[in-house]
Amino acid sequence: MLLIQVLIVLFAFYAVTRVMSRFRQGTIGRGEWFLWSGFWISVAIVVLVPDVTQWFAGLLGVGRGVDAVFYVTLVALFYLVFRLHLRIRGLEQQITDLVRKLALERAEKPGELRGQN
Numbered sequence: 001m002l003l004i005q006v007l008i009v010l011f012a013f014y015a016v017t018r019v020m021s022r023f024r025q026g027t028i029g030r031g032e033w034f035l036w037s038g039f040w041i042s043v044a045i046v047v048l049v050p051d052v053t054q055w056f057a058g059l060l061g062v063g064r065g066v067d068a069v070f071y072v073t074l075v076a077l078f079y080l081v082f083r084l085h086l087r088i089r090g091l092e093q094q095i096t097d098l099v100r101k102l103a104l105e106r107a108e109k110p111g112e113l114r115g116q117n
């Protein structure tokens with residue numbers, strides 16, 4: 001086994017333990033636990049048994065295993081960027097609504113000094 005394989009498998013094991021820890025703390029839900037645990041276990045499997053990528057490529061109709069992994073990873077990354085974009089837009093909207101509400105509440109209170117509650 002190559003040193004890079006050992007390092008990646010150890011990191012994947014560490015990542016799975018962190019995912020489990022976050023799940024037990026309630027920071028992430030069951031779906032996220034399943035997704036991230038599956039991802040890191042898949043990474044370890046691909047590193048330990050590289051021929052799995054060739055089998056996967058055959059399922060997708062791609063010539064080489066590394067190409068299949070690259071395509072799937074690229075699609076997954078774009079999807080995650082899209083989800084982050086939507087989440088950020090939602091947070092921006094919530095902040096805008098909150099600031100608007102606070103400004104209207106302060107405007108309705110005559111006689112108060114600016115910046116004081």
